[in-house]
Amino acid sequence: MSAFDQLARPVQKWIRSRGWSELRDIQARSTNIILGSDKDLIVAASTAGGKTEAAFLPLISQVLGDETEVRSGFDLVYIGPLKALINDQTKRLEDICTDVDLPIVPWHGDISASIKSRAEKRPRGILLITPESLEALFIRKGASIPHLFGNAKAVVIDELHTFLDAERGVQLRSLLTRLELAISRPVRRIGLSATLGDINLARTYLRPDAPNDVETVIAEGGEAELLLQLRGYISSGDDNEGDAATTEIAKHLFENLRGSDNLIFAGSRGRVEEFADRLRSLCEQAHLPQEFYPHHASLSKDHREFVEARLKDDALPTSAVCTSTLELGIDIGDVKCVAQIGPPFTVAALRQRLGRSGRREGEPAILRQYAIEGRLDANAHFSDRLRLGLIRSIAMIELLLKGWCEAPRPNALQLSTLVHQILSIIAERGGTSAKRLYVTLCERGPFSAVGPETFLAVLRQLGRSDIALIEQGEDGFLLLGRVGEKLVEHYSFYAVFNTPDEYRIVHDGRELGTLPVSQVLAPKLTLIFSGRRWEILEIDDRDKVILVKPARAGKPPLFGGDAGNIDDRVIEKMREIFEQDDIPRYLDAVASELLVDARTSFRNFGFANKRIVELGESRTALALWCGSVKTTTLALALRAMGFKVEQYDGFIELDGRETDTTVAAALAQLADDVSPNLFPENSNLIFEKFHPYLSTELLQLDALSSRLDAKSLPELASNLVS
DNA sequence: GACCTGCTGCGGCGTG
Numbered sequence: 001m002s003a004f005d006q007l008a009r010p011v012q013k014w015i016r017s018r019g020w021s022e023l024r025d026i027q028a029r030s031t032n033i034i035l036g037s038d039k040d041l042i043v044a045a046s047t048a049g050g051k052t053e054a055a056f057l058p059l060i061s062q063v064l065g066d067e068t069e070v071r072s073g074f075d076l077v078y079i080g081p082l083k084a085l086i087n088d089q090t091k092r093l094e095d096i097c098t099d100v101d102l103p104i105v106p107w108h109g110d111i112s113a114s115i116k117s118r119a120e121k122r123p124r125g126i127l128l129i130t131p132e133s134l135e136a137l138f139i140r141k142g143a144s145i146p147h148l149f150g151n152a153k154a155v156v157i158d159e160l161h162t163f164l165d166a167e168r169g170v171q172l173r174s175l176l177t178r179l180e181l182a183i184s185r186p187v188r189r190i191g192l193s194a195t196l197g198d199i200n201l202a203r204t205y206l207r208p209d210a211p212n213d214v215e216t217v218i219a220e221g222g223e224a225e226l227l228l229q230l231r232g233y234i235s236s237g238d239d240n241e242g243d244a245a246t247t248e249i250a251k252h253l254f255e256n257l258r259g260s261d262n263l264i265f266a267g268s269r270g271r272v273e274e275f276a277d278r279l280r281s282l283c284e285q286a287h288l289p290q291e292f293y294p295h296h297a298s299l300s301k302d303h304r305e306f307v308e309a310r311l312k313d314d315a316l317p318t319s320a321v322c323t324s325t326l327e328l329g330i331d332i333g334d335v336k337c338v339a340q341i342g343p344p345f346t347v348a349a350l351r352q353r354l355g356r357s358g359r360r361e362g363e364p365a366i367l368r369q370y371a372i373e374g375r376l377d378a379n380a381h382f383s384d385r386l387r388l389g390l391i392r393s394i395a396m397i398e399l400l401l402k403g404w405c406e407a408p409r410p411n412a413l414q415l416s417t418l419v420h421q422i423l424s425i426i427a428e429r430g431g432t433s434a435k436r437l438y439v440t441l442c443e444r445g446p447f448s449a450v451g452p453e454t455f456l457a458v459l460r461q462l463g464r465s466d467i468a469l470i471e472q473g474e475d476g477f478l479l480l481g482r483v484g485e486k487l488v489e490h491y492s493f494y495a496v497f498n499t500p501d502e503y504r505i506v507h508d509g510r511e512l513g514t515l516p517v518s519q520v521l522a523p524k525l526t527l528i529f530s531g532r533r534w535e536i537l538e539i540d541d542r543d544k545v546i547l548v549k550p551a552r553a554g555k556p557p558l559f560g561g562d563a564g565n566i567d568d569r570v571i572e573k574m575r576e577i578f579e580q581d582d583i584p585r586y587l588d589a590v591a592s593e594l595l596v597d598a599r600t601s602f603r604n605f606g607f608a609n610k611r612i613v614e615l616g617e618s619r620t621a622l623a624l625w626c627g628s629v630k631t632t633t634l635a636l637a638l639r640a641m642g643f644k645v646e647q648y649d650g651f652i653e654l655d656g657r658e659t660d661t662t663v664a665a666a667l668a669q670l671a672d673d674v675s676p677n678l679f680p681e682n683s684n685l686i687f688e689k690f691h692p693y694l695s696t697e698l699l700q701l702d703a704l705s706s707r708l709d710a711k712s713l714p715e716l717a718s719n720l721v722s
Numbered sequence: 723g724a725c726c727t728g729c730t731g732c733g734g735c736g737t738g
Contacts, residue, residue, distance in 0.1 A: 109729045132728040566723095
């Protein structure tokens with residue numbers, strides 16, 4: 001029987017009404033799997049590839065075909081990372097279900113309480129919900145979970161790749177485990193994704209205890225042709241009005257993108273505003289209607305929706321200068337070209353961004369990468385001479401072309417999210433045993449890297465009288481403590497990630513700008529802002545103001561601000577690019593020259609055949625050839641041995657003036673596995689939402705499991721000396 | 723050396 005014939009009559013009718021002559025390949029394949037088995041499934045295809053239909057046409061057919069007794073509960077559950085995405089998908093599903101008695105129920109923070117309470121009384125149809133709202137259901141309506149979800153035939157997770165990493169993904173996995181435990185049976189899981197670097201990781205995410213049973217449907221041959229250019233620019237070093245590179249890039253964008261829809265990723269909100277402003281005035285000077293608009297999270301919802309609607313409107317040419325706000329799958333239609341100014345932080349993001357272009361049959365995807373490098377003088381620093389930004393841009397493009405992208409670090413403890421889930425389960429059940437928590441979270445759930453000892457240490461910490469997140473009842477049951485009760489009561493509890501407050505940074509009565517602050521700050525500590533170190537004089541928490549003065553030689557923070565995390569593979573690729581001679585064809589004349597330049601400096605410094613280079617005045621450069629995690633670990637170790645350390649992509653620079661140890665001796669010691677304490681006193685380890693409740697010991701464990709890699713030290717050090 | 727994501731319950735008031 002063909003895939004089409006397996007679908008329910010009303011679904012077939014809808015397909016015909018759309019004028020489709022047949023199902024797309026991925027839709028036919030997933031229909032066969034969904035209607036022919038009860039297996040989990042991942043559907044990977046580009047944004048316009050029809051993934052939603054691939055999952056829901058057969059799932060709706062299955063629901064309509066099931067005429068057994070009427071049970072209570074939603075038939076299908078869709079989980080999406082964005083409210084806007086849920087709104088888009090609600091419309092699409094409503095359209096499919098126009099002539100069918102299957103309610104579509106969007107459920108997130110902007111949905112009115114009346115719709116929610118109606119759905120809660122008589123749950124049926126398709127629920128579309130965010131992880132946070134699902135979390136809220138577990139906490140507020142713990143006892144009704146079986147009533148709400150007992151009937152669920154499948155959970156569809158949209159944009160699966162956004163959940164693979166970090167806090168929110170761990171939270172969702174934990175919720176899925178808890179859902180299955182609450183209704184005492186597994187529920188089929190279906191993941192939809194555009195960007196997947198490693199399909200096996202996605203399988204493990206979707207069904208950790210049986211990844212090999214997860215079926216996959218991957219769109220084939222649909223990859224559009226890619227047109228690619230990397231243009232090089234030399235900065236005049238003028239930070240203010242007229243940096244030559246900014247002016248030139250804006251002009252190039254104006255001349256080449258005008259008249260069509262495009263996305264310009266500028267890296268930070270400040271740069272988004274800067275480029276949007278330049279492009280706006282270029283339009284004005286030419287007496288042309290406005291078509292370049294900024295888009296980032298600080299702009300009002302109205303403005304953002306206006307830009308999104310304009311992008312969707314084929315009649316109005318529109319280019320959005322944006323941050324990662326326009327990276328995910330909200331519906332803005334196809335764009336002609338994606339521009340990236342400066343290197344992106346991950347290949348995964350670059351891939352996701354590029355996926356916005358070239359989605360129409362026969363149209364190429366177009367990537368315009370702009371690299372800005374400084375003008376060199378006789379005193380130029382080794383890291384500037386090596387043109388690390390340009391080299392990283394090339395490395396990331398090369399890895400993109402190979403289809404590689406970053407994978408999350410396995411075995412991270414995720415203690416902040418663990419604290420959250422402990423409180424959530426206690427709230428859901430009104431109290432529970434330590435044993436049950438351990439089984440739910442660590443044995444069955446996503447915290448498999450947390451052993452019984454660490455788990456107990458966390459429980460004991462949360463139960464301390466000065467922490468008071470949990471307490472033990474007379475029967476040994478764990479209950480919420482005084483502070484825990486307060487935390488869980490407030491609606492801000494549901495999200496597992498931190499939202500930093502924006503503080504105004506003020507020096508001598510002059511505002512330097514605003515800074516999102518997620519770490520704990522205090523007077524006398526230093527912070528990094530607009531490329532400089534500042535000592536904190538005073539913090540006004542109520543008015544969100546930080547008074548600062550320029551720091552002399554204050555201790556630099558353990559991890560500078562919101563440090564990017566560059567993968568080992570990216571740095572390896574950078575090394576290959578330094579060591580080769582060929583010039584990639586997609587480089588323009590300036591970029592080619594800069595690359596030749598960088599390679600010459602690389603050889604002149606001697607990095608071609610050694611990894612330790614004396615720079616003079618007790619300064620030494622080390623070529624580590626590894627990513628941020630290992631680089632930071634080594635930097636901390638050497639700092640503990642008295643060196644001053646600066647980090648760059650794949651390199652560090654040491655200043656040994658204040659220590660008697662030589663670089664060689666220090667490395668020999670590390671190679672011998674004599675590791676100093678990586679954590680200096682008073683070092684800040686608070687980055688995630690529930691970190692403030694953990695002990696220093698637990699925070700160090702957490703950091704070692706995700707941000708640092710102490711085990712790599714001896715090998716790294718011995719490679720350097722040999 | 724950066725960006726992004728999310729949020730309940732209830733009191734008070736007006737209207738039909």
